[in-house]
Amino acid sequence: MAELSKESGVPVATVKYxxxxxxxxPGERTSRNQARYDDAHVRRLRLVRALLDVGGLSISEVKEVLAALDSRKAPVHAVLGLAHQGLPLAGAEIGAGDREWARGRVRTLLAERDWDCAEDAPAVEALVGVLGTLRSLGHEELAVVLDRYADAAERIAEADLDSVARLETAESIVESAVVGTVFGDALLVALRRLAQADASAKRFG
Amino acid sequence: MAELSKESGVPVATVKYxxxxxxxxPGERTSRNQARYDDAHVRRLRLVRALLDVGGLSISEVKEVLAALDSRKAPVHAVLGLAHQGLPLAGAEIGAGDREWARGRVRTLLAERDWDCAEDAPAVEALVGVLGTLRSLGHEELAVVLDRYADAAERIAEADLDSVARLETAESIVESAVVGTVFGDALLVALRRLAQADASAKRFG
Known part of the structure; x- marks a missing residue:
């Protein structure tokens, strides 16, 4: 375990946790107080650490992502869907009026774009929650960006799919999709900040 | 306080916290155990609740956002920059080799796009951290999406700026920019999931 800790950069106490x-x-037990760990353990440790630190996931959310990653029998589209189920999305408690308004906006968006997704998908609920919250905060003017955001999201999703589709095994596609979805969010957030700073400098600077 | 709790939907114990x-x-004290709260308190309570629940921010991150929101004296571009400083970005501890590689990628990206931002801006550090983490996880192949993500980020930032630029006072521009930045991240994450599901269904389904 000392070696595993050194190799992965994760403290022994954290590895035990x-x-x-x-x-x-668990490693393969070789004596009463020794176990053998391999490269898969090092990789998994780095992934867990990164999901917690960079992905900002909770312990139980990491468990869900790993479960999706480890269930590798279903066809690619089904496993990608499962991985999505495990990925956290913010929830929101909003009033019935705001929820109805938001649901109408989302329904129109999905219909206009002919997006193939279940109406009770977690991401649909998340979208309704965020839009409803914006309205409850008196910022429904921000919903005007929705269509242009959806255009951008389509381009991003095409880039994501191109990036995983070039991988060879279903295993590597799913791992890459999970990692790419969590870290892609973080990439996008950072790039959006930089592009905003540039656009703001050029417009108001 | 009971009325404030009822109006905002936030429990009294939470309001006290x-x-x-x-x-x-604090409200305007009217007697030893009573205080007057106004609409600004209700709005602020809803915003705090939403930043915690939908934005997924920690208490100390909410404090930073509110501080950015309350500092409204500088010119618009400067205040937008200040608001950005207060907005949380994930950090990451990565090795020197991965950091150098990531910094090179980011430097090239910024130069090619001629983005006007400080090389030590928090979002630059965040981007370096995420890219470096991807490489440390053995997923540097995911960095191929960077350019297409940056294209999307430019479109998103233009939509963001158009949305705040139509507001009239510097005060409302800044509040809308802060709210739009935090909730815009959540909107994008949800839309990206939906667009991925659609693209995956069409490609692998």
Missing amino acids: YLREGLLP | YLREGLLP
Whole structure:
């Protein structure tokens, strides 16, 4: 375990905690107080650490992502859907009026774009929650960006799919899709800040 | 306080907690155990609740956003920059090799796009951290999306600026920019999931 800690850069106490929480499979026991860990353990440790630190996921959310990653029998589209289920989306408690208004906006958007997704998908609920919250805060003017955001999201999703489609095994496609979805969010957030700073400098600077 | 709780939908114990944490300014004291709260308190309470629940921010991150929101004296571009400083970005601890590689990628991106931003801006550091983490996880192939993401980010930032530029006072521009930046991230994340589901269904379904 000392070697595993050194190789991965994760402290021994943290490795033990991940083992207890089931975020890391146990090593192969070689004696009463020794176990053998392999490269898969190092990779998994780095992934867990990164999902917690960069992805900002909670321990239980990391468990869901790993479960999606480890269930590798279904066809690619189904497993990608499962991985999505495991990825966290913010929830919101909003009033019935705001929810109805938001649901109408989302329904129109999905119909106009002919997006193929279940009406009770977690991302649909998340979208309704965010739009409804904007309205409850008196900022429904921000919903005007929705269509242009959706255009951008389509381009982003095409880039995402191109990036995973060039991989060879279903296993690597799914791992890359999960990692790419979580870290892609973080990439986009950072790029959006930089592009905003540039646009603001050019317009108001 | 009972009325404030009822109006905002936030439990009294939570309102007291926000007051102690300085997330909500104190009401105007009218007697030893009564205070008057106004519409600004209701709005602020809803915003705090939404930043925590939908934005997924921590208490201390909410404090930073509110501080950015309340500092309204500088010119618009400067205040937008200040607001950005207060907005949270994920951090990452990565090795020197991965950091150097990532910094090179980011420097090239900024130069090619001629984006007007400081090389030590928090979003630049965030971008370096995410890219470096992807490489440390053995997923540097995901960096191929960077240019297409940056194209999308430019379109998104233009939509963001158009949306705030139509507002009249500097005060409302800044509030809308802060709210739009935090909730815009959540909108994008949800839309990206939906667009991915659609693209995956069409390609692999």
